[in-house]
Amino acid sequence: MELVSLVRLEGVAKHVILPDDSRLDILRDIDLAIAAGDHVAIVGRSGSGKSTLLNLMGMLDRPSEGAVWFRGDPVRRMRKGKLDKLRGRNVGFVFQQFNLLAGRTALENVAMPLGYASGRDFWNRRRTATAMLERVGLGHRIESTPEQLSGGEQQRVAIARALVRRPALILADEPTGALDVETGGSVMALLDEIASEADAALVTITHDLHVAARARRHYRLDAGVLTPFDLSAPAAGAAAAAAYDRIDLAPELAESVSAPGSGGRVDAATAADATTSAPVAGAAEPDATTAVSTEADGAARVAASTPPSADGTAPEDRTAPEDEPEAVEVAS
Ligand SMILES: Nc1ncnc2c1ncn2[C@@H]1O[C@H](COP(=O)(O)OP(=O)(O)O)[C@@H](O)[C@H]1O
């Protein structure tokens, strides 16, 4: 018998039918196995299917073809309630745009996923959330709201929230995409560190080869086709650029890696701008994950792909709390 993976995709394809009745193949024949404690990076240009793949791994979406297993159980056969519970317990999401609840304190944001836990986890949620915020270096900011925090601080709150239920799998969709080089680097180091401490598997989606270099295994996604590639250390500069040439990654990646002084990243202003406007030459492309509703095809995508909710947990979690009355109160 094979070793049971944490999450495994076999022959996974995803396609959608567009309004003009044409078929869009988003992912094609994907085989991928993630083991406990693994750190995998997936690199690809905007529109290559990264977020769609992440949603399938996070069991937020179902494949058109092929199968997904979680700890050896076929996800296809799970009923919604079981699936929601499984996801809430085991999967933590981190997004480019942090997706914190505005007007709520860091503590409330981080305690939120524990509102769906039961027993001791539920009753100790504020203490657990405080400890998690201390772990990400924000013990002194627990009463601050996202509006009062910098981008890097907000992403640290989001990391604390993603990890507060000690998930076995952390899925990070462009986690440094909205941060400057230095902040992105330290946020990524922190995410990596906490994931290994918890022996959680980490899947990082990124445009940035420097970020990808933190992972143990690397894949590129190109027009829905996933291919492993070898991004050997030292990751920065020439090695990454060479890797780029060899694997023919997106041109904007090559530029960002080889441009002198750019460090392969975008500055905060550019990145922020890039989320609402056209791609900047030599910079990371905007990512559609959180700007989905502003796109022309926004409505169709939201309906079809059920993106994770603002609290970083699955949207369904909120409708199926294990401790009903109090679970609702956590949010208030
Ligand atoms: N539900 C959907 N309906 C129509 N098109 C979709 C849907 N989901 C994704 N797409 C399209 O599939 C492609 C891949 O999307 P996505 O996974 O968000 O890419 P990435 O995260 O790599 O930028 C894009 O062209 C996107 O517009």
Ligand SMILES: [Mg+2]
């Ligand atoms: Mg995306």
